[in-house]
Structure formats: C-alpha cells, structure tokens
Amino acid sequence: MTRHPTWLDIGALADIPRRGARQVATPDGPIAVFRTHDDAVFAIEDRCPHKGGPLSQGIVHGASVTCPLHNWVIDLQTGAAQGADEGCARTLPVRVSDDRVLLGLHMAAEQAA
Amino acid sequence: MTRKLVVVGNGMSPGRALETLFEGGSDYEVTIFNAEPRVNYDRIMLSPVLSGEKTYEEIVIHGDDWYERHGVTLHKGRKVVHIDREARRVLADDGTTAEYDTLLLATGSSPVVIPVPGHDLPGVLTYRDLDDVEAMLAAANHGARAVVIGGGLLGLEAAAGLQRRGVDVTVLHLMPTLMERQLDASAGYLLQAAVEERGIKVITRANTHAILGEDRVTGVKLDDGTEIPADIVVMAVGIRPNAELAKAAGIAVNRGVLVDDRLLTSDPNVLAVGECVEHRGVCYGLVAPLYEMARTIGRNLLGEDVEFRGLATSTKLKVTGIDLFSAGDFLDAKDRQEIVLRDAARGVYKRLVLKDDRIIGVVLYGDTHDGAWFFQLLKDGTDISQLRDTLIFGQGYAGGAPLDPTAAVAALSDDAEICGCNGVCKSRIVGTISAKGLTSLDEVRAHTKASSSCGSCTGLVEQLMALTLGDAYDPAAVQPMCGCTDLGHDDVRRLIVAKGLKSIPQLMQALEWKTSCGCAKCRPALNYYLLATWPGEYQDDGQSRFINERVHANIQRDGTYSVVPRMWGGMTTPQELRAIADVADKFAIPSVKVTGGQRIDLLGVKKQDLPAVWADLNAAGLVSGHAYAKGLRTVKTCVGTDWCRFGTQDSTGLGIKLEKAMWGSWTPHKVKMAVSGCPRNCAEATCKDFGVVCVDSGYELHFAGAAGMHVKGTEVLCTVPTEQEALETCMAVIQLYREQGRYLERVYKWADRVGVDTVRRQVVEDPERRRALYERFLFSQRFAQSDPWAERVAGKDAHEFAPLATVPFQEAAE
C-alpha cells in the first residue's frame, strides 16, 4: 500500500531565513526545515546521526548543514553524513507552493483508513 | 689587491648593479651608505603597503643576510655629505668615512614640494619612501581627511591607498585631465570616473594657493577661493634628480648627474646610476631603464665593455581594479594615424598611434592584456601593415582564432618580454624553470627576477609556469582558508581592503569562490573579516555565525543553552545575585555554577525561554557576558588596594574600566583578560590574552598568554605609569590583533606568527601608530557596544526563539 502524505501548511517561505532553518515541533520530536541560498527547501528530523545535535541550529551552506555540536556535515537532500562520517537522519517530503511551505506528514486518519 | 667600491644611496638601481656584479663573481670590497635607515626594498610596491595589500617585509629586496653573504658593509641611516675626489674618500653626516677606487652615485631623486605658504606645516607629506608611507598610515584614521596634490601616477596611488584605509580623499590636479603625461584625454576621463566611483573626489584645473593651518595642517585653499578641510596633505607633483652632492663635488651636472653610455660621470672614477642620472638628455623615473643602466655598470665593472643607449618605457597604474597601460607617444600630429576601440559596456578604451605603419604610442584602459604585445611591437618597430585590420583586437585575434590565455602565452616568441621592470624574456623564464626545477612563483622570482618588482606580470609568469610544468604546477602554495578557495586567510584579508569588498556574496564573486555560498569554515571567518574591516558599514550576517554567536548563549550537549551575565571585573551586588536567583527559580533552570571566569553561569535554559530570561536579567541591570563570543570574554581581577594589604594599585577598578572599554568587540578568537594588584598575581594575569600586573611604579602590561589546551605564560609588553596608558595600550594591542589575526587564531598564536617584537615595536615604540590603532578601536566600538540581549528582548531575530509551527498530536501520528 502506498501512502500519500498529507501536506500541512507550516508557514511562509519568508519565515525561514535564507541559508537557515526553523524547527517544527511534532509529538515525535522536532523537524528541521531548511531554506538554502537559492530558496530550495528541505525537511529532516532535527537530530544529528552522531549524538543527536539539533541540526536546525547549524550553519547552512550549499545543500548541506554543519551540526553545531561536533561539526558533522549532513546532506540536506538525503540526510546522510558526508565525508568520512557515517549515519543518516530521516528526511521528510516538503514543497513550496505560492510561497507557502508545505510539509508532508502521514496522518493518523489515513492510517486508519 | 681588492678594489674598493663605494655606493652612495641604496635604492633599487645600485641593488641591481651589485647583483650583476656578484653573479659575475666580483672581487670588489663594497661599502654602501644609505640615508634611509634600512635595507634595499622595492620602492615600486609602496602603494600596496599603503593600501594594505602587502607588508614592508614582503617588499624587501635584499635582507640583512644578503649583505652579510656578499661581505657588503651597509651604513644604514647615514647620509654622505661630502666627496673628496682628490683623496677618493666620502664623508657621511655622522663622521663615517670610506675610501674608494670607484664611486657609484645612486642618490635617486627627491619629491618636488611646491613652495606655497604652509608647505612646511606638520601634516604636509611627500610620497617617496617607507617613512612617508608610515606617516600617512599614522594619520590615516577612519574618517580622517586627506588632500593629495597631483593627479599623476604617484598621487593617484597615494589617493587610492589612503581611501582603502577609510580616509576621505580629495585629489587636486592642475591639468584638465588626470595623468596627462601618460594618458590621452579620453582615457584620462575614464580614469577620473573610475577614481570618483571609489569615493575619491577629484578637482581638475585646481591651482593650490596656500596650505592652511596654525601648528598643523587644517586644509588647502585654491586660487578660486575654495577651501578643502584636510588632516593631511600629500604632495605628489613630481620628482627632481638628487644631484646636489655630485654638483658640490664639482662633477658635471645638468638636470641630473651627466653620464655617458658607460654611465661614467665627468670624473673617470665616479659612475652614476638611477634616477639621479641624466643620460642623452633624459632623466628616467621608472625602473626598467634604471635596471638596464645597472646591468651595464655591473658588467663593465666585471671587465666587459657594454653600453646603455636609452630605453623606451611603459607605465601601468598599480591601483587594484583599475587597468591602465600606456607607452610611447600619443599626441595628435599630422603624420600620424590612430586606431581606436571603445566598448562602453565593458568600460574598455584602446588607442594605438601609428606612424609609417609602425606603432609609436599605446593607451589601453579597462583591458590591458595586450599591453606587453603592443609594447613589443612598438620597441621592435615592427611593420604592422599586414595586421592592421585586426591589430586593435590584440594578439589573440591577430593570431587567428581567439586564444585561451595559456595558448596566448605559448604563442609568444622566445624573446618576448614578460617582465618589463626587469627586462626578462620568455625563454629566460622557461629555461630557468626547466634548468633549476623550479616549482613555485617565489622560486621563479628569486632566480629570474621576473614578477619581482611591480608584479603586474605575475599572471603571465604563472601561465608560463603552468605551460612549462603542466600538472606539476601547483599555484596555491599558501594554505587555503578552506576547500571553497585557493586563497589563504591573509590574502583574503588584504583583498577585502584592496578591492573594497563589503559583503559575503560580493566577496565570493570577486574572489571566485568555488562553492555557491561557502562552508561552515570560511563563512564565519569572512563575516568577521568584513566586520573588522568596515565597522559601521558592514551588516553582520547572522547566518554565517556559529549558533552561540547567533543566539547569544552557549549551546549545550542536550540542545539547551547556558546564560552568563557580565559581572564587571568580577564584582557583583546583592541585587544582582537576587535577580539571578529569581530567574533560576522562575524558569526552573537546573544548574547555577560559578565559572572559571569569575561570574555565574545559568545552565540548561530552554531556547524558547531565552528572551524572557534576558528580559528579567536586563531589568536588574545585567547584560550579556559574551561567554560565547569570539570577542572579549571576562576581565578577572583581584581585590587590590580596595582591601588587600599588599595591593599597589586599584586592580578591581582598572579591570572594570578595561571590561567597559572592551566589551562587545569582535575579535579573531576569544579574548580574556585579568588585572592583579601586585606581583603575587591572584587574578592569574600572566596566562591571559592581555594581563596587567600592578606594581608600585605603575602597570606592567602582559600579553599573549593562555591556559587552555596549551599553558603559555605571557610576554611582557611594557610598563606604563598611568591607568589611561594601560587602557590605551590594551586597546591598541587588541586592535592590531583584530587587524592581523587570522580567524580562530588566539592572541598568543598571532603574536608567535608575527613576532612579539614586531607587536612591541608597533604598539610600544611607535606612539603615533599606537594612537592610530587606539582610535581605530574606539571608532569600531561605536558600532559594537549594544547589548545583544536587550536587542533580542526588543524583538530582533524573533524567529530564532520560536518554532515555525507546532503539529498537533493526531496529525502526526503514523
């Protein structure tokens, strides 16, 4: 069964600084939503695969973020640690429509159906 | 018996004559007198020193070891005042004498000072040697005003250098267009527009009437009554050969010292070289012909018989970002034709002046790549009738298809001149690279002299290296800042100043960053360099800061934050302590700890609580302690004369004053300070970035200590009698560190790299320099001292402290 995500409006693109990120709080833990210098948007669970550092607080460069705790570099597209480090953070679907940022979540209702 | 050669003047031309002599294995015993108190340096490169693109050390041609190696006696700072031709002996102003078999006069030239009223006021400078540059730099505070009289090569280089240092510059030029001796009117106007675009004011047809001021310059008055306020006036209106010494000795002199084609003066035992010389009616003011004279002398002293017959010269303006080349004769006349190309969109203007199918004049503005080629055609008198249709498009076009730069260099003939200053041709460079196995630019400079003077041929030399060495050529010998660039920290800092780069995107574009927006290593460094270079102008880029400096608290292992309020000099009050206790209770802060820096840390604060925590602390008068900053952290103190039975001075008071003066300043790395009231040193001042140990007679100032991963005791800087001097010196040292330190280089590492003595020389032994540094620090503090906590309580960066959205429970369940 393919499950389609439900798109949830989480705010305006302008609410996220370029080369920056914002947190979205969820009961499963925070999601980091990134906006790159050229306005691409990515969503990853806000936990570094190393020791759980909050990736949303890192420095964003190109399509990567450097974790604030011990400088692992995480690829925003895949969530994978780059270079010699190994590990992967979970990514989530996200898109921008009419300058609104839509996060793809799987709803309880759908699961029940 | 060894013959004695005495040289008067130690400039660029005798330096080259001696090199030729020593390379040929001379047995002369050489003595040099130099009125300047230093070794031989590259005078041409004074402008890059003035603008900050180079340091004096980088432009030294012959270091002390060179003189030692060749057994040369160099009398620094001694001026020859008399020549006794009978006894063949010279006498210097301090009484030193030296006997010669051959005397070489190389006294250069002196700047012309127009004798208007006020020309002798303090603050009126000329532009000839390092002392002049240092005098300009000492006066070049941000916001200072300068008037440069003279819009020729030297005047414009001085103006651009001063402007880069933040000085407000006005250039006064007598003629209707700038550099009229080298440029035609069109190029002169383009140049003026480019100069004005940099924020330099230009007034042409300006006749200086008087220099104003009582005991120092305050301004300049023009013939039409205009008054221009100025803190310094630089006169750059021309040079005059320095021939008085020769004249007084009865040697034949006209405008300069008269010499024949072997550079002999009217006295067969006396030779002359350089700008002091008049040869076949010409006095030269550029090094290429002087170097040719110098080689002629060197070879003749070795027993050859060669002649100097004069040399055509070309000019390049060394102002970064302005490309300009001129050579030959470009005045309009009946028997001449010209070819002109204008490309307004690219800001390019090229003009060739032809006579009898030969190039006799070249003016290039905006695109000077073909300068060397045109100049070669001019010097060779090549018949260009076959090339005429495409000549103006340059060598690439003339050769058929447009060529890439390396191919263009490959296509050059073997005897094509690459380095105009030193007369080095292509085959010499290529041959030396192969024969000696050279791999770096510095080695090529050392062995061939190419690119070692004005440096404008560096690109060509590098292309030749690439051509000769292929993949073995690695142009980046410096440690690059990071993977995004081949440039090192120092290069980037200089280019920021030189090119006037004022934002990160502009910098990355101009310096050809290899990534779209840098990385976590270079961006914070660039942000700091821009902030330190352009105080008040550059807007801090929060996204290029590490999280701690973005949210003004320290991130902890669990993602919470710690908050450290400032406790000035370690002093606190019951009210402050009560406020801290209340905040800890109200926000359920799990840990309250006394830090190693004499203040209190609140650990485990949730990020979204930060603004409210700060609001409460602010209300009690507490501000950010910058415990997270690459900036001033703490100033530890002991109780001093307030209480201690051994205290010699008010160490607590001075510590507070230091902290109040220094807080908020961004630095390459963190800066920690301490003040102890006596040599028992209870505040541990001798392992701090800057420390003060109070003694009976005053304040012993220390710096370059640390007690982190490496424990390093401080170096003593000096002892000063007053608190005010202690404060000023501290600010001057930290400003020097801010200007020279590489990002993430602690004070002790910087001092280690540049030398403790160098720092001491600049800050302690040179009061004007100290003053200038101190003032630059004060200026930048005007924009730095606002409490970042209060700003955020007032709403700044609110997005940092709240989630973008909160997803309710049922929606997120999987």
Ligand code: SRM
């Ligand atoms: C809180 C404190 C420990 C304490 O509880 O006492 C502390 C805590 C940290 N120190 Fe420190 N240092 C503290 C005083 C010191 C001292 C003592 C002093 O200042 O007199 C030193 C040795 C003196 C020195 O720096 O030369 C010190 C040498 C270091 C170093 C090693 C620096 C070095 O160049 O070798 C680091 C690592 C670094 O900066 O890269 C460091 C880094 C850190 C960091 C910032 C580590 C980090 O990156 O997270 C810690 C942050 C804790 C936090 O969130 O507050 N801390 N640290 C002290 C805060 C002082 C203050 O009031 O601001």
Ligand SMILES: Cc1cc2nc3c(=O)[nH]c(=O)nc-3n(C[C@H](O)[C@H](O)[C@H](O)COP(=O)(O)OP(=O)(O)OC[C@H]3O[C@@H](n4cnc5c(N)ncnc54)[C@H](O)[C@@H]3O)c2cc1C
């Ligand atoms: C700012 C600046 C930029 C320049 N840019 C260029 C450029 O781009 N291209 C170019 O080709 N040229 C340039 N020049 C010109 C070039 O620097 C000079 O042509 C060259 O330095 C002259 O060399 P010299 O050996 O004749 O004399 P100098 O280098 O002037 O040396 C003369 C030395 O003799 C000393 N002296 C004088 N009298 C006595 C005495 N009685 N006893 C002892 N010592 C004495 C002086 O103190 C001085 O140190 C520039 C010059 C300046 C100032």
Ligand code: SF4
């Ligand atoms: S010594 Fe400093 S850096 Fe190390 S754990 Fe303690 S506070 Fe942290």
Ligand code: FES
């Ligand atoms: S937790 Fe991210 S690098 Fe260590």
